[in-house]
Amino acid sequence: xxxxxxxxxxxxxxxxxxxxxxxxxxxxxxxxxxxxxxxxxxxxxxxxxxxxxxxxxxxxxxxxxxxxxxxxxxxx
Numbered sequence: 001x002x003x004x005x006x007x008x009x010x011x012x013x014x015x016x017x018x019x020x021x022x023x024x025x026x027x028x029x030x031x032x033x034x035x036x037x038x039x040x041x042x043x044x045x046x047x048x049x050x051x052x053x054x055x056x057x058x059x060x061x062x063x064x065x066x067x068x069x070x071x072x073x074x075x076x
Contacts, residue, residue: 023065025061025063025064025065025070025072026063026065026066026070033066034063034070034071034072035070035071036063036066036068036069036070037060037068037069037070037071038068038069039069040060040062040069042069043060043069043070043071044060046060046071047059047060047071050071057073057074058071058072058073058074059071059072059073059074
């Protein structure tokens, strides 16, 4: 009998060399997936909230890996 997984299905980050840029778009440095926002509007709201509450300067971007939206460091 197989054990039930806690927290639902999780995919693994690509190994180094697999989809290089795509991996950085979707996965944090600690190997966990970045927070996914279903719409640009929701990502924008979260970015603004983080900027006001924590001073974080993050920009929303479309992820090619999951087709959702993530927040990342501001590109100059």
